[in-house]
Amino acid sequence: MSRIEQAFARRKAEGRKLLVSFFTAGDPNPDATVPLMHAVVRAGVDIIELGVPFSDPMAEGPVIQAACERALRHGVSLRRVLDMVREFRVHDPHTPVVLMGYANPVEVMGYTRFAEAAAEAGVDGVITVDLPPEEGAELNAALTARGIDPVLLVAPTTTPARLERISAAARGFIYYVSLKGVTGAATLDVDAVAEKLQEIRQATTLPIGVGFGIRDARSAAAVARVADAVVVGSALVRLVEQHQDDTYKMREAIVDLVAELRQAIDTVEPARA
Amino acid sequence: MSTANDGPTGGDFSRYPDAAGRFGAYGGQFVAETLMAPLEELAAAYARLRNDPDFIAELDYDLQYYVGRPSPLYYAERLSKSLGGARIYLKREDLNHTGAHKINNCIGQALLAKRMGKTRVIAETGAGQHGVATATVAARFGMKCVVYMGAEDVQRQSPNVFRMKLLGAEVVPVQAGTRTLKDALNEAMRDWVTNVDDTFYIIGTVAGPHPYPMLVRDFQAVIGREAKRQILAAEGRLPDALVACVGGGSNAMGLFHAFLDDRNVALYGVEAAGRGIDSGQHAVRLAAAGRPGVLHGNRTYLLEDDDGQILGTHSISAGLDYPGVGPEHAMLKDAGRANYVGITDDEALEGFETLTRLEGIIPALESSHAIAYALKLAPTMRKDQIIVVNLSGRGDKDINTIAAMKGISL
DSSP: HHHHHHHHHHHHHHHHOOOOOOTTTSSSSSSGGHHHHHHHHHTTTTTTEEEEOOOOOOOOOHHHHHHHHHHHHHHOHHHHHHHHHHHHHHSSSOOOOEEEEEEHHHHHOOOHHHHHHHHHHTOOOOEEOOOOOHHHHHHHHHHHHOOEEEEEOTTOOOOOHHHHHHHHHHOEEEEEESSSSSTTOOOOOOHHHHHHHHHHHHOOOOOOOESSSOOOOHHHHHTTOSSSSSEEEEEHHHHHTTTTTTTTHHHHHHHHHHHHHHHOOOOOOOOOO | OOOOOSSSOSSSSGOOOOSSSSSEEEEEOOOOOOHHHHHHHHHHHHHHHHHHHHHHHHHHHHIIIIIISSSOOEEEEHHHHHTSSSSSEHHHHHSSSGGHHHHHHHHHHHHHHTTTTEEEEEEEEEESSHHHHHHHHHHHHOOEEEEEEEEEHHHHHHHHHHOOOOOOOOOEEETTTTTSHHHHHHHHHHHHHSTTTOOOOOOOOOOTTTTTHHHHHHHHHHHHHHHHHHHHHHHHHHEEEEEEOOHHHHHHHHHGGGGTOOSSEEEEEEEEEEGGGGGGGBBOOIIIEEEEEEEEEEEEEEOOTTTTTOOOOOOOSGGGSSSSSOOOHHHHHTSSSSEEEEEEHHHHHHHHHHHHHHHHHBBBBHHHHHHHHHHHHGGOOOOOOOEEEEEESSSSGGHHHHHTTTTTOO
16 A cells, blocks of 8 residues: 555544645755655644746746745755655655656656656655646656556546546546636635535545645635545745745744644544545 | 657648647647646637638638738848849738737637637737737727736837737736746736636747647748748749748748648748857757757747756847747757757847848848848858748837847937
């Protein structure tokens, strides 16, 4: 059983939902990332999603765009991100780490080389935002061959035919993008999310994480009622931005928010058995 | 990853893209999932309409009576004689309504948008020509219009910014990244993903996810179809060479497409060599410094660093200042069907002045790159040979830039 599967199985047995945190690697500086990873795990995060900085992050709102620019100013790119995962693994052999990024840095490294390096570093899953299943077959095969889950996105616009295609290619979990928009965008419509999740569950037995638009305990609890995992990104990255000159304070603020989200998620009554 | 060997080898270039939207190893649909269904919807609508007689009649009517087509093919006699080589013809896209080739595509996409029931159009723009053309068709069809433009380009193309506003468009300066065309494109994509229900994204060049590179090319291909007819009428034979500048590459694909399978017609795409390729300040993707990668929805040649981060570019002309290039050009380069060359800022300025003084035609700085290459090419050819240069836009928008370089304040 992969680390991602174990994480979902464990929480399911406890009747709890997973909390997934997203932040950009190397933001606000390269030294901050690994301590932050450990800190959020201690505060209750189940899966770490680590953003790979890219110069042209088309799906990101202003908060994560700025995070990419800060990390790139320190020269943090895919190779450095893999080093960070390797360093994290020294003290945490359990928590799944999922990389989230764009296709071009992976193209330049080469699919096979990337899959090997990621497996060796201890990466468990990879989300490539601009690689729908039509374009992702080759990378996804390289990843699965080395025990890494290609985590695919489903959107509100995804048609039933596309859902079939995505389910066939996805491993680990499905990432449902809860709204039409970029990361950190407006408010999400929980009823619409619940409806779409039902449709997704017809097509796949994989657990579903929901992200985009979850910013506080209230929205996290609402999503936890219908999803298997709650992904929080821009709300955390906003704290990084706010405290970029004081990484101690930054970690403290993030840990507080994570603990609050954890509590909110754990107190919900699941809508489905 | 596919390899370059997937590309065409025989004389069948005009049949691309394939069903998956690929030009050999290039093109495709590298976008977030949210946009996949809208792209499928767009591809289906275009497949339905491209052969629909009503749609074609409506498009042709607007091209004739609104844009002013056909644009003349003008024999530049004084220019040709001063060079002492090949006869140079200019395809006068600068005479189109709004002053550039961009309107050909905007009319086509706006008609598509109308048929698809979209009420709002968005666009990215570099030099502002595509923004102006989009704002123009939005006014003509009564659609809301938002144009994204890099903050640096807003500065250097202020007359076009004002034109767009006069036409009723909202112009959004993009502060992210390098503040040029690539960042404007990112921002337009973000708008589209957010407002996908009522919004049509009018991409201005032959790049982006499938079906854009195909449909923009198809709407621009009228340039080459006309030029072919016109040169046959004027000279009774096909030209020996075609020359066009390549930013994203839409005016070049528009001119080239009708000639792709005429293997005796040499094709030259002219990229912006800025301050010189060795300076690192340029936008030469195909002729020298680029390599294949993925950006803005397609696989193509890019300027990038060893980590796959996209590099900033430099050109005196905002319309050529872009790190990617249309995937069909990438295919034509690998297959050796088209030649890609660089022209520096200084050479482009010389082209600008030469055409202005010898023919009384003020070319856009983008088109000046094509002129500058013709100045080099013509003297190497015989007097009975023929070059067709795409004069893709007029230079009125650039007079502030030129004046500033001469130390003159207007």
